[in-house]
Amino acid sequence: MFLSSIDRFGNASRYALAVAALIGGTAAAAQTSAPPADAATTAATTTADPAPPAVDVSTEAEAADIVVTAQRRVQRLQDVPVAVSVVSGAQLDRTNIKTLTDLAVRLPNVRIAPGALVDFLNVRGVGSGNNAGFEQSVATFVDGVYRSRSRATRAALFDIDQVEILKGPQTTFFGANAIAGALNITTRKPRQEFSYNAQALYGTDGEYNAEGGVTLPVTDTLSARVAARFFGMEGFVKVGRDQRGPAQDGAQGRLSLRWEPDSGATSDLRVDIGRTRTQNSFPFELIGCPPPAPFTLVATSTCARFIAYNGGRPVDDKLDGHSDQTPTFSDYDFVETAWTNSADVGGGTLTGITAYFHHLAKDRVNQVPFPFRSPVVDGYDGQTLESFEYYDQLSQEVRFQSESGGAFEYMVGGYAALGKLKYLRTAAFGFNTFGAVPAVAATGTTAATPVAAQNDLRETSQTLSAFASATIRPIDGVRINLGGRYSRIHKSTDRLSTFGTAINGRRETYAVLPLATQVALSRVIGADLGQFPRPTRTDDKFMPSAGVQVDLARDVMAYATYSKGFKAGGYNSNSLALDYGPESVNAYELGLKGVFLDRALTLNADIFRSDYRDLQETTLIFTTAVPTSVVANAAGTRSQGVEASVTYRVSPILTLSTDIAYLDAKYTDYTNAPCTIAAGIAGCRSQDMSGKRRPFAPEWSGNVGATLTLPVAGQSLRVSPLVYWSSRYFQSATADPLLSQSGYAKVDLTVGYGPADGRWELALIGKNLTDRLTASFRQPVTGSTGSIAAVTERGRAVAIQFSVRP
Template sequence: MFLYTACLAGAVPATAYAQGGDNDAGASEIVVTAQRREQRLQDVPLSVSVVSGEAMQRAGLTSLEDVGARLPAVRIAQAVLADLINVRGVGSGNNPGFEQSVATFVDGVYRARSRSTRAALFDIDRLEVLKGPQTTFFGANAIAGAFNISTRKPGRSFSYNGLTSYDFVTDEHIVEGGLTVPLSETLSLRAAARVMGGKGYVETPTGRGPNNDTLQGRLSIRWEPVSALTSDLRIEGSRSRTKNAFPFEIIGCPPPTPFPLLATSTCARALAANGGSVDDKLNFHSSSPYSFANYDFGEAAWTNALDLAGATLTSTTSYFEHKYTGRLQYAPLTFISPVQPGLDGFPAQSIEKYHQFSQELRFQSAGGGTLEYMFGGYYSRSKIDYASYFGFFFSPFGAIPAAAALGTNASTPLTGELANLQRDDTLSAFASATIRPIENLRINLGARYSSIRKRANRVSGTGTSVNADPATYQPFGTDLQAVFFRILGSEGGQYARPRRRDSDFMPSIGLQYDLTPSLMAYASYTKGFKAGGYAYTSRTNDFEPETVNAYEVGIKGTLLDRRLTFAADLFRMDYNNLQESTVVFINGSPVSLVQNAAQSRSQGAEFNATLRLSRALSLSTDLTYLDSAYKNYPAGACTLIGVATGCQSQNLSGKRRAFSPKYSGNVALNVTLPVGDNEVRLSPSVYFTTAYYQSATADPLLAQDGYAKVDLRLAFGPSDKSWEVALIGKNLTDKTTAGFRQGITGTNGTILAMPEPPRTVGIQFTLTH
């Protein structure tokens, strides 16, 4: 759909075409805040993809996961312990113990937890996807990129917008709207709300899933008591309840050929119980038992900007909290549990509570002139309270002689507990300057110093429970816990260093040169840093900081009387001590660990362009070539075949990283045809990717094959889009893919896969004034 893919390609949305004159097919300027001040996109010396909120809304994209699927070199997936966010083949993996390498900001407020990104795309003005380290302007954790999201602000005139849609395949329904009301010449407010729900697209024994119901609301107030002061207050919250939230499908039972071992554990018992055959194809039919994911969050942000005659002092104060509770089944063939009738084979239930307070002060000069500058400071304090309970009911561990001697038996429901309470304090000072020594040349300088202090308190134990319900958990005595720790490959006790402090200085330097008034070239170097921390795992696992040296050269411009807009760049990012999250198997049990890969490299080329042939016809594309691989990682985690054959570690040096397809991109067309006083708008698009691994093990069993998917939007309404009715088709070629794959405990080559949506078709009505 051109409405969004044109934006995804760094181009202007169809609604923003310049009006009148010989330049009737040209584009108006796109304004972004990628460097914490308003600038033309074509003047920003870095790779940025911009998506307008209107474009996402009309295209039916409600999450970062939806948008990321259609962007090259951006991959977002919902995993077991955390959501996976990757840009240019770099991201943080499936462990809730660290912040994401791709940071998310809403109105300049950092959202540290990956789960919190799920509700970020609501009533927004635009999304800017910034690629590469963004440490000067967005902080130490933005070491691979940043999502810079701007919400819709109250204006000085009355306005409203509304949308309702229904998807005929998933039964997803959305009703949302916003209202801006000026209360006086100096005070205005905006209220927005969304109600969304759907039955899902995977059949499970307890109904379809993911079956979601979400309610979200926001109140924004803008006060301008004098011309020099603007005060913005935003308060919002969301409540989401998802049934059958993790409809995993089993693949490879019996193990695929050629494979050196027989079916074992969960797979072997399932085959025996079903006459030698189970459904092990990715086909939107899951044997997973009931699961759920409940998510609630609240956020308040207050930004005050004071104009001081040629400079601006900005203060942003925020508070964010969320609670996530989820239950899933790692081995979804539940009827085969040998411990007690009715127990799931390997259930897990997690609870995460998070609180964050932050304060930023920023002083910056006006734009233009020989010198532009900015400097400021940032402080945040956060608390993470995370606990998980794992039911090891797929095998009668209680019958093992060492445990039975201490009072257990084959019917004992062995349950593991893992909890961690972590407090973080972050202090940063930052500055930037743009110097124009001669006409057309700009020298860009930046730096940030960050100091991060973390304190952690860990609990790890074993006991019994009723189907891994935390409310029924009863810990074993010390001696019995020690026996099960050895069996499960777990560790009790605290981290070796329960307190740590990491700090670093992160400089950046760049050059820009205006080759012509409509053509700009740039080159830059940036150092990035992310603090070490504590992994949430059954081992006393901590990890060290990672750093990156990033280089980028590019060119941006407009040609053909602004009918052609394009950008191209080459980049290279060299990572040291890269924090890599992966799953290893110890005594047959999965253990999520965070390791430091010695060296990793991500390099490639990006190109995007939009050609506006006329007001009625436009074409856009966004393409990426990516080479993201480990340079030095001699002790990486094993593949599933390796685990089954006794592998302890593998040398991953030279192998591709997870979520890093070699080629990916999109191509889109926008056609507008007059019909009386109205228009028909046809917007087909194709987005594609080559194959990529979905685990930090370069495992071919945990890889997604390449694919191309087709979307189409057919809309009817007046040219001003005051109202519009549209048919929206997504994945019309009905490609079956999975966003996440993981091995099943104790099985040889049998995996779990989380399917992505099949072909869907829906109807939408929008109203704008």
């Protein structure tokens, strides 16, 4: 009754939502409302699955328009002066890509990798380092809600309309922390028609996935969507004699409501919840035991102990899908609520989104990948790291954007966010007999004392931003784009760092040692017990952008852009009481986007250069006992290169595609960088990294694929091969050959059978069919110079999947 009475007064409902937009807004620099449902399902891609959905063979062989919100307006991809890779939700479903890590490995110039402390997000060779205190240089947004913590990427791909990977600084439209790029994710929204989708998958390694969603019209103006997913696997790495990892099970759920009281007003409410449990989550594989020349096998090293434990026989020290590590785990829980309101008022649209995000990430990692216990205390793991990350964020954005088209269009807005981080870390030193060091032993400890350390960081951040953009059309075919954002970020922090004892590094067993013992240990290990010298800091910056677009011909556009980016400073989460300053970038890009051959051929290409100053890095210093993690601002980095993507619809049944990138990402001025492992044993304290390549920055990367659709027995048979590759790249900020991934090529193949309209499909999905084993991350093994611990990526995987939709 209430809804129907509101509908009698169109202006009343419209202005009610305008008021709601003012008091209920968006997250950290978001996007406009989602594109129409058919735009997401017909969108082609130049990336992970290069072909469109199965089509009737009578369809014309011309490219479908891809709709994006890269500038927070609904626009054709070919009209946006930004380098964007786009993957539709339908394509993610068809190829069983359920994580951002799985997606990124198939894209050029994008790397997302899980790590012991953080997950690494890199675009064009730029990302944040291995420190939980860092915000990410590659920002993640889901329906405009900013997810600042790297662990949040673990639950990003569920019931998705579309994923846009924006390359290069995106600070005008996406905020201060999108200094290297942005992941712009749009979920499926309820519509005013009944619809459903469901799929079930089972594959090798015990992998399973079951998910589905239903959209129900409740009234003429209100609709709802409910979606759920249950997933898991036994694991693809053999751990010890009878376990596997990562052994995962999880569930996600979502409730979405859409109210459209009239044609000019929309209100979207979304509530997400997720839970994931992973055993043997970091099954590090051992590489190099005994270590290669010029390293020598030291009798007291963990590698030598492993060989002795193995009866003197050779140990498994190859990257082969087998780990001898003791058990680890990762737990992840999150809740997110987003309320988006938009209303047409005053010749434009007023939009606001209020968002709340909470997550809890628990991780336990053993830094020493050996099956035996420490000789220090019976039953004590080698060197464990246990962390708890609690994060809460409340955010609000309000913006007004004029109608599109005409000689002048603009957008203005403001953004505010409050974030609270609690990061608790317990580190145990099972293979280091610190209690026997004379200065420490004098305080009452022994070699059998299970020394551990706790570093607890509590941080509150307040972000305020104002932004504006304008597009001017002085003459036909020319657009001048101007933009700017001012951001002010205030952080206050509290630090608690102590030394104590803990069995297996478990927080519940931790007991603080006497102060005199703590002081002695801090001097031996190289750690700070006190507070940060400056427990509060404020960083602010104005970030302008400018560009020009020129229509060279019908469906052919060239652009040139400049943008300035900025990311605020912060605080170290590890053992030293250090803060670090902001980083900034000046970025330039030239691009060409065109559709040719009667819209059968789509070409997008760009040349870019980004000059970074004071890039935030995690480095190492060497004390008399152990290496200690330090955060600092590297002086300079340059990222430049060329990207090109081509999609060619050869005929109504055959589509070819390729996406290739050349990248030159190097430090331009970094004289106090950490040493390589080999240089460290020779007495190196720091190295000059100027001119050396950045981590996760392969010189060449890309993919090439095809889709062949044939009529078979009254249905459609779709065959989609994909080859993706990367040249060699480093996996740490040291240019260390031991910590690098060699070049590789991998092959996927999806074969699907079903009606041309996609109402149902039975598919066989093969990934990495040549079983090329690679590692997503490498680090040195503590206490065993020259030996490496590696996180293995999945080898060959085959699954069968059945999908239904209207």
